Amino acid sequence: MYVKKVYYMLKYDFESNPVKTNWCSLLYGLLCTLGFNDAWLFQDIGDSVLLLSLVKQRLKDQFIQNENGRLEESSRAILYKNISSFGFKPYLNISNISKFRYSMTKLRVSSHRLSIETGRWSKPNPTPLSERNCVFCNLLEDEYHFVLEGNLYNTLRKLYIPKYFRTRPNMLKMYELINTGNSKILKNLSIFINKAFELRNTTIYADNRN
Numbered sequence: 409m410y411v412k413k414v415y416y417m418l419k420y421d422f423e424s425n426p427v428k429t430n431w432c433s434l435l436y437g438l439l440c441t442l443g444f445n446d447a448w449l450f451q452d453i454g455d456s457v458l459l460l461s462l463v464k465q466r467l468k469d470q471f472i473q474n475e476n477g478r479l480e481e482s483s484r485a486i487l488y489k490n491i492s493s494f495g496f497k498p499y500l501n502i503s504n505i506s507k508f509r510y511s512m513t514k515l516r517v518s519s520h521r522l523s524i525e526t527g528r529w530s531k532p533n534p535t536p537l538s539e540r541n542c543v544f545c546n547l548l549e550d551e552y553h554f555v556l557e558g559n560l561y562n563t564l565r566k567l568y569i570p571k572y573f574r575t576r577p578n579m580l581k582m583y584e585l586i587n588t589g590n591s592k593i594l595k596n597l598s599i600f601i602n603k604a605f606e607l608r609n610t611t612i613y614a615d616n617r618n
Contacts, residue, residue: 415432418430418431418432419432422436435448436448441470442463442466442467442470443466444459444462444463447459468494471494472494475494479492484518484525484528485517485518486518486524486550487515487516487518487550487551487552487586488516488517488518490583491516491583491586491587498589498591498594499512499594499598502591502594502595502598503595503598507602508595508598508599508601508602509598510602511598511601511602511605512594512597512598512601512602514601514605515551515554515555515586515601516586518551520605521609522549522550522551522553522554523535523540523541523542523543523548523549524537524540524548524549524550524551526540527539527540542558543612544558544559544560544611545557545558545559545560551582552577552579552582554604554608555569555582555585555586555597555600555601555604556569556573556574556577556581556582556585557577558604560604560607560608560611561600561604561607561608564600564603564604564607565600567600568596568597568599568600568603569585569596569597569600570593573585585597
């Protein structure tokens with residue numbers, strides 16, 4: 409078979425010149441990384457279905473481990489560190505209106521213009537964390553403040569966020585809210601985030617013009 413002939417040709421090239429990069433060298437590196445050195449050594453994989461299943465699982469485990477390590481070392485996206493887990497997120501299916509999904513995603517991954525994030529962009533030095541305050545409340549403007557605390561959004565908050573989360577809010581309630589499996593709560597939360605972002609932007613713009 410031509411495929412087999414090409415494989416042996418690439419294998420020979422790699423073994424003759426170990427520093428050469430080709431498909432076989434990459435395969436060898438992957439198998440070694442995942443702990444399947446014997447498959448390369450003996451050129452035999454045994455039960456192909458079982459091996460492929462193990463390879464997929466180890467690739468997934470390796471990815472999750474590396475991603476968690478990068479998150480721990482990162483100085484940003486504090487909220488995401490505490491709410492993230494590998495897998496499909498229910499909020500992505502809650503609405504067929506894309507702008508609400510986008511707003512929820514922006515908040516979760518800190519891709520927004522709240523002061524907790526924009527303070528990092530200050531030149532020549534980032535604004536100290538303790539000074540990244542909300543322009544309306546003079547409190548730290550992070551995702552928690554935006555969703556459960558900021559006075560500017562009180563009216564919207566009463567419309568879209570259940571009383572349980574609004575009453576004596578804390579960070580644990582914030583995590584519970586944003587990770588809830590209740591589709592109605594998630595949908596309303598995404599609407600709140602979208603409208604609150606718009607309200608914040610228009611209010612700041614109006615204040616700057618005045």
